[in-house]
Amino acid sequence: MSVVIQAEHISKLYRLGQVGTGTLSHDLNRWFAKIAGKEDPFAKIGSINDRSVKTTDEYAWALRDINFQVNQGDVVGVIGSNGAGKSTLLKLLSRVTTPTEGKIKIRGRIASLLEVGTGFHPELTGRENVYMNGAILGMTKQEIKRKFDDIVEFAGIAKYIDTPVKRYSSGMYVRLAFAVAAYLESEILILDEVLAVGDAEFQKKCLGKMGDVAHNEGRTVLFVSHNLYAVSEICNTGLLLVNGQVSYSGPIKNTIDRYLKADNHSGEIVKTHKKGILWNGILNRVDMEDLKPNEDILFKLSFTSQNLDLQNVMIDFNLHNENNINVTHSRSKWIDNKFAVKPNTDFEVTYTLNSPKLAPGRYFLTVWIYHGENVLLHIDNIAACTINANNYFGSSLFLDEVQSCVVPSFTISKVDC
Amino acid sequence: MDLKPNDASVEKWDNVIGEDAGVFSFNIKEIWRYRDLMGMFVKKDIITYYKQTILGPIWFVLQPVLTTLMFVVVFGNIAKISTNGIPPVLFYLSSLTLWNYFADTFNLTSKTFIDNAPIFGKVYFPRMVLPISKLISGLIKFLVQFALFLIVWVYFIATRDSIHPNMYILYFPLIIIMVAAISLGMGIIVTSLTTKYRDLTFLVTFGIQLLMYATPVIYPISIASPRKQFWLWLNPLTSLFELFKYGFLGNGVVSYGWLLYTVVFSLVLLVFGFIIFGKVEKKFIDTV
Structure with missing residues (x-):
């Protein structure tokens, strides 16, 4: 088979922050380097492209040394x-x-x-x-x-x-x-x-x-x-x-x-308390990739407490799909489930959804831990689980055929009168 | 699909992205291949100019007529600037027709990159297609206005004796080509620089106005003192405007020396413009 696209060591450098300030001096610097036969003085300092890590560099590589053939x-x-x-x-x-x-x-x-x-x-x-x-x-x-x-x-x-x-x-x-x-x-x-x-x-x-x-x-x-x-x-x-x-x-x-x-499963931390709780992730993440629609979904969440010693701590969960639609909302207050947090200890919270019959797709979890009015931790967009499109009613569904968030099993019967 | 490039394949490629094309990367063959696109841009310019207006294409000629009347009142009647015996209406209309072509083309081409950044950011075609299509739609607009000028011109020839058209009228195509070259050259240089240094956009509108007074548009060059005339001749548009007025109205100063200067000037401008445009078009989307 013949190669139609061949990418050889392609890299792309982007300037961060305000483009347009100081460009004249950088341009002059570059130009001097060029006539002196040196490398571009600003190309070296670029960091790799990881948007979650804050950097003081002015340049970043959006792509670095990409090679492939098509x-x-x-x-x-x-x-x-x-x-x-x-x-x-x-x-x-x-x-x-x-x-x-x-x-x-x-x-x-x-x-x-x-x-x-x-x-x-x-x-x-x-x-x-x-x-x-x-x-x-x-x-x-x-x-x-x-x-x-x-x-x-x-x-x-x-x-x-x-x-x-x-x-x-x-x-x-x-x-x-x-x-x-x-x-x-x-x-x-x-x-x-x-x-x-x-x-x-x-x-x-x-x-x-x-x-x-x-x-x-x-x-x-x-x-x-x-x-x-x-x-x-x-x-x-x-x-x-x-x-x-x-x-x-x-x-x-x-x-x-x-x-x-x-993929980065750990989610985005929206809010923390100064004497708060650290988020460690979902312990059983790997098992959550290929769930069947009818089975119970069980998330094991791991946390570490810091300088906290509280009774009556509550936890709420939201599960939303790729279109940002909430499909479940669960509050510990409804089932009167409160727990105590001891200082500087690791603890695990298990959240179980009993046979939710979710439509196939990827789901994301939002977690709030709070004490009274005080939010101790709020994490959003934790990649939580994927429900497989197979095994619905013994066949596989097409994602775009399902127009709902849940797909309960159903029967249809017809009687001539 | 493999990760490692296959070094053994020394085959022919249709296109190599990222290869240094040299200083002069102007590819006329590629632009010709996109001539249909150029035609579409021209058509779009013309159609959208008067869509949903009551007067429609009449706006093409109404604009110079109104400006001419205003010039007659302000420069002719109030300031009393001499037109060397030419009827002011004809004098102003002739210069304005030519001036509008220059100013419109320069103004539009100088915004090529900034105005079209959303398109340029999404799809590739030779960027030069756009300024050239502006040049062509400007030319069509000019020809409409020029037809109006010809009607007024014929009327004045029939009714007055002060107008003496002559053989220099044959320079008309050269004048148009030169005006087009200067406006395109200046336009693509300015648009290339504005991608980084946005300040220039403010200068363009202002600069066009100033340039009009430094070009014999509302006055004949002969009313300036010899020393000032020298400075005016340095403006490459001056010899073109004087030649145009001499050919059609029989009143103007023709200098072959300065005409040669204009030709050389516009060629240098154009080549320089193509070089800088070719350099900027590849990367401008990162800085615009």
Whole structure:
């Protein structure tokens, strides 16, 4: 198989903080270094890209020494947590900006879709915008003309095609924009999170179209998304980025597994008390990755108390899904469960949900520990568990088919009267 | 997909990102490939200019007419600046038609990067497509206004004896090319610098106004003293405006020396503009 994209040692340096102050002096410094034949004096001090660690450096590497190859016909899912460098990598590949170091070699025409509807002008009609957007994405007038009817049909807005797009509903706008992109003719297609648009029906249509593009037309696709289900459905290989470096690359299933294991599960600490409680994480995290919908869910949470000696401490839990919708809310006060905290000791709290029958997907936990009115600890977005889409009613569900937060088992019976 | 680059493959690549393209990275073939896009940008400029207006394309000509009338009142009647016997309406209209082309093109191209950052941040096409499309849509607007000028011009030729068109009218295409070159050159230099040093955007609006007074737009150069004339000639637009007025109205100063200076000046400006634009277009999205 022939290689269509070859990335060699690519790195990207970004300036942190206020761009524009002191640039003149830095520019002069750089220029002096350049004529003296030295290295860029500001490139050395950059730290690695870990947004949670505060740094005094003015520069940071968004990507550092990335190497990979993509073969003809590969459908590559690029995954990683927020700020891992996914978008930067796609920006480099789509030639929006250039790498600080290294080279990317490309064979074939590349079309990138980092956003739907780039260059749409509100005053122009749908028809005019199709031509405009197509041309921006690199199509010629002839190509667009040939596909125009398909595009309009796919978007399903034939009636409004000669109306200015400023009069469109946001759904119609997005449909038209995606339709143009879906009919791009290029050997390599780069997609960034564009699936997160439109209603469920249209999302499914987009997903299906992307599957077609990838599997039937034999095109090379690079796809960035947080929707792991979509990634696993469409892609055959994966590239896992962690802090701007390639952490793993290989078959998509292995890549997703690695990602889930390496992901930062510990959540964000929203509030602490000065004589508070330290958060250590979920002890049984690894077991929580592949839960069946009907089983009890049991979280073992580990904490360490500091200078605290309190009676009647209470704890509340919220569990929310990827769309930030709360699916459970549990307060210890309802079941009259209070506990005592002794100073400087480790303790474990177990939170059990009895057969919650949650819809498949990833779930996140929010925890509050408080004493009277005093919040001792508040942690948000703890990656808690994943409910597998398999084994529902003996078959596997498609994530976009489920429109609810819970999926209780059900029966339907029909009687002729 | 492998992690290690395969060094053995010494094959041909269509595109290498991150390779230093040298000082002059202007790729005319690539721009030609995107000519449909250029056409779309021009069409968009023209259509959106008058969409949802009652007068529609009439606005293209209304603007210079109103400015000309204002100039006639302010500079002709109140300040009483000489127009060397040319009817003030014709004099101001001729200079304004040409001046508007320069000012509009310069103004629009000087905002290329900042105005289009959202598009540039999402998709690649040769960045030069945009300023060139502004140049073309400016040219179309100019031709409409020029047609208005021709009507007024023919009317005055028929009714007055003070206008003497001559063979220098044949320089018209050269004048247009030179004005386009200067405005494009200045525009792309300014837009390249504004990506980092935003201060320049304030200077442009102000600078265009000042430049108008340093160009023989509202006055013929012949009314300035010889010493001041020298400074005015240093402005590369001066010889073009004088040549234009000499050809069409028979009143102006033609200097081949200064014309040559203008040609050299605009070529140097353009080449310098392309170099700096080519350098900035690759990375500007990180600093804009």
